[in-house]
Amino acid sequence: MRRIGRAKIRAGSAFLKGWRRASVAAYHRMHGLYAALPMVWGCLEAYRFPGFSYLGFLATALFLEGGVGKRLAAQAFLFVCWATWLGGSHIPAPAPPPFPPASSEAKVFFELEGTVEGFPSQKRRLTFNLATERGSYRVMSDTPSFPIAPGQRLRCRAREAPPGPPTNPGQFDYPAYLRSQDLDGILEARGLVRIGKPGPFNRLIAFLRGTLERALDRSVPGDQAPLLRAAMLGATDDLDPGLVEDFKASGMLHILAISGQHVGIFALILLQVFALLRLPRKLAYLATGAALGLYVPICGMQISVLRAAIMFWSCLPAVLWERPGSALNNLGWAAAASLAFMPYQILSLGFQLSFAATFFLILYSPALATLLSRWRLTGPLAVYLVSTPALSIVIYLGVYPLLAAVVHTAAPSSILGNLATVGASSGMIVSACLCLLSGPVAPIAACFGESAGAFGAMLTHAVHLLALWPGSAYSVPSLPLGWSLALLFFVFAFPYAARTRRGLLLVLAGAAAFSGRWACGEAWEAWRGPASVAYLDVGQGDGALCRLPGAIVLIDAGPPEAGRNVILPYLRHEGINRLDLVVVTHPDLDHYGGLAYVAAHMAIGKVVYPGIEADTRAWNDLRAALAQRGVPMVKVARGQALYASRDIRLSVLSPDRPGQFSDRNDNSVVTLLDMRGREFLFTGDMGPDAEANLLAKGGGPLRNAILKVPHHGSDLSNARSFLDAVRPPVSVLSAGRSNRFGHPGPVTVAALEELDSRLFLTARDGAVTFSCGRDRVIPAGEGGTGKDGHGGESDGWTTYLPATLDTAGHHGIDAARGVRKSHRRLDRNGGRRKNVD
Numbered sequence: 001m002r003r004i005g006r007a008k009i010r011a012g013s014a015f016l017k018g019w020r021r022a023s024v025a026a027y028h029r030m031h032g033l034y035a036a037l038p039m040v041w042g043c044l045e046a047y048r049f050p051g052f053s054y055l056g057f058l059a060t061a062l063f064l065e066g067g068v069g070k071r072l073a074a075q076a077f078l079f080v081c082w083a084t085w086l087g088g089s090h091i092p093a094p095a096p097p098p099f100p101p102a103s104s105e106a107k108v109f110f111e112l113e114g115t116v117e118g119f120p121s122q123k124r125r126l127t128f129n130l131a132t133e134r135g136s137y138r139v140m141s142d143t144p145s146f147p148i149a150p151g152q153r154l155r156c157r158a159r160e161a162p163p164g165p166p167t168n169p170g171q172f173d174y175p176a177y178l179r180s181q182d183l184d185g186i187l188e189a190r191g192l193v194r195i196g197k198p199g200p201f202n203r204l205i206a207f208l209r210g211t212l213e214r215a216l217d218r219s220v221p222g223d224q225a226p227l228l229r230a231a232m233l234g235a236t237d238d239l240d241p242g243l244v245e246d247f248k249a250s251g252m253l254h255i256l257a258i259s260g261q262h263v264g265i266f267a268l269i270l271l272q273v274f275a276l277l278r279l280p281r282k283l284a285y286l287a288t289g290a291a292l293g294l295y296v297p298i299c300g301m302q303i304s305v306l307r308a309a310i311m312f313w314s315c316l317p318a319v320l321w322e323r324p325g326s327a328l329n330n331l332g333w334a335a336a337a338s339l340a341f342m343p344y345q346i347l348s349l350g351f352q353l354s355f356a357a358t359f360f361l362i363l364y365s366p367a368l369a370t371l372l373s374r375w376r377l378t379g380p381l382a383v384y385l386v387s388t389p390a391l392s393i394v395i396y397l398g399v400y401p402l403l404a405a406v407v408h409t410a411a412p413s414s415i416l417g418n419l420a421t422v423g424a425s426s427g428m429i430v431s432a433c434l435c436l437l438s439g440p441v442a443p444i445a446a447c448f449g450e451s452a453g454a455f456g457a458m459l460t461h462a463v464h465l466l467a468l469w470p471g472s473a474y475s476v477p478s479l480p481l482g483w484s485l486a487l488l489f490f491v492f493a494f495p496y497a498a499r500t501r502r503g504l505l506l507v508l509a510g511a512a513a514f515s516g517r518w519a520c521g522e523a524w525e526a527w528r529g530p531a532s533v534a535y536l537d538v539g540q541g542d543g544a545l546c547r548l549p550g551a552i553v554l555i556d557a558g559p560p561e562a563g564r565n566v567i568l569p570y571l572r573h574e575g576i577n578r579l580d581l582v583v584v585t586h587p588d589l590d591h592y593g594g595l596a597y598v599a600a601h602m603a604i605g606k607v608v609y610p611g612i613e614a615d616t617r618a619w620n621d622l623r624a625a626l627a628q629r630g631v632p633m634v635k636v637a638r639g640q641a642l643y644a645s646r647d648i649r650l651s652v653l654s655p656d657r658p659g660q661f662s663d664r665n666d667n668s669v670v671t672l673l674d675m676r677g678r679e680f681l682f683t684g685d686m687g688p689d690a691e692a693n694l695l696a697k698g699g700g701p702l703r704n705a706i707l708k709v710p711h712h713g714s715d716l717s718n719a720r721s722f723l724d725a726v727r728p729p730v731s732v733l734s735a736g737r738s739n740r741f742g743h744p745g746p747v748t749v750a751a752l753e754e755l756d757s758r759l760f761l762t763a764r765d766g767a768v769t770f771s772c773g774r775d776r777v778i779p780a781g782e783g784g785t786g787k788d789g790h791g792g793e794s795d796g797w798t799t800y801l802p803a804t805l806d807t808a809g810h811h812g813i814d815a816a817r818g819v820r821k822s823h824r825r826l827d828r829n830g831g832r833r834k835n836v837d
Contacts, residue, residue, distance in 0.1 A: 036335035043346040108159035116152045135184035144192040151202030153195040158187040167537040167766030170573025180347035205297045215439040219449025224456040234299040250466035251411025263308035269433045285319045304354045310334035327362045360398040392418040401484040404476045408572035413472035428455035477575035534769040537762040538562035540736030541590035551580040556591040563594030580605040585668040585684030587614035596622050604631045610667045611635035611658025649674045666690040675772050679705035686710050691722040706730045713744025730758045737763040766800040
């Protein structure tokens, strides 16, 4: 029996030794990049992501950096095939089945049960994610009488609130955002009822998060506590909107998000604490890994926190087996693990930026250290002053194509900001971590809390100064694929050149030539490119942008929400950083409301208006804001030229003098843009008196002009005599979906149809853009409405309307008859609706 027992022990020992050797070999030979890159490739193929070209190029570079084919080629090939299949197998599931038919009470409410995922957000309304049998949804509700925690089972009465797709270039794509979060839609809920209790782990996470939040509130000064809650726990509900705008404008928004820096500092502090407690090194690493396993769900499973935690867990085998690790290996395993459990993250900009920035940081750190030692810059101050801005520039250039394609904003001030704020942000994080760890000892926690608050005050002051710096953030258009690949080539080639001393000057010269050629090309395109007029979908209001050689003209800015949601995103998308002229046709809120937000984020040369004022707080606030920024407001009248070049002219046709008419709408500034032989007539909300006066002055130049239909197509304007005089080949009706005024009016639509005018409705067609080349005039009768996923393009115009928009009930014009049908539905009382604006 003893011999059998000893044989079993020897066999078990041999098995453990063999398993250890095999594990060590697998850790070194099966590189994490072999798993991450094929999974990225498979997910991209599955989701048909538009940024496929850039990420595919990055994946190829990462794959080559990992040394494919150098070790165990056959095993690597099989592993790559398996990982590609795993990534591609996450094809999006079909749309969930429709909800039950509408009930008779509210026509849309139904009973629903589900489980809360993640922590709720409480800003204007309570928002949380709810996993149901039909799928996962973002739920908006009023605050219930009980707290909502992860894992809580709820019953409610809900209705669908599907977000519409973007109808303007550059507008936020809410459906795409929901897809990137693995959500199937948005619901509005009422009558929340708890069903049971969350599980033990979820209760533990909720308890720990609440304890940490109370510790920060108790120890940190009150004005800095929201900043610390956001930076340490991801709770952004109480952040000052002005502070968030400063972080955005300065390009330092990553400080508010929990990044790898936060997790790294937290892990280092834990290791130091365990070392002081004389815990063995391997056990200290395991304990730190366990603490990070709690910290990740406490922070809401943010992708940057999860990436840093997985990278730490990936280095544990190297620590336990006392073997050298690889940062790129750990990064690859982090990407592979994230995509294995959350494949939809491949669509998330946060995932892309987090992993791309970390990759460039890992790639450049050794090369930069080699250069510093070669230049004998080994002192701490020299390393800080050189390495910090150098790494910031590299990371910025590496992620620039993604920022230009998605955010359309560049913030070079972030390079200086990282140098100026790295000390304050690091001090704030270290002090906050120590404050949280010493929470049970109130006096010590208060000391660390005061320190964290002081560092936070320094950080916010520095960010505010950076945001005030002129040119801290500016608009950039999407970078073409060729330029993206050229930029990434120079970014990848520099470490090799620095390490081998080959071609360093050539790489630097190539990067400089690329930058100069791109900048000159953008300037040349802005000056010599085709002129265009874009009628934007601003809802119930007006907003049009004219791109002319050497000048950008905005005619009206829509209602207040359009400034943030439509006008500024469109300007960013087009790479516009300055408005040379803004025409406020008249002081109605649906025409000037969005200008205040635009003026706060973009330079404006001059604002012209008809000389009449509105006795409203919004108008007075706009005038004060423009005066504070030094933007003049100038009265205009008939006969003035607002823009003139060799073949383009923008002139004022009405009113003859300020306050000519008693009605404010009739005093609208009417402008005519003669663009290389094609006229565009912008009419504001002018009424019948202004129309008659305009015809009395001579309507010949108006004939065959592309017409922005007056007053959103109201029947109170658009006299038949005026429409007969203009006879527009194309008419643009700017009105909101299902608006309460009944715009556009059926009489106006019928008159335009009888004139064979091509009708565009922003509520149906989205943004409508007309272009005119330098060498030939594009006939307005050419072209048609787009049919592809992002509108269609023709020889004369472009319409921006994703095919997913359901136009039913949206005042859509179906050929020449839809508007009259929709107005019959609206006119339930049998009489004509009154148009009041």
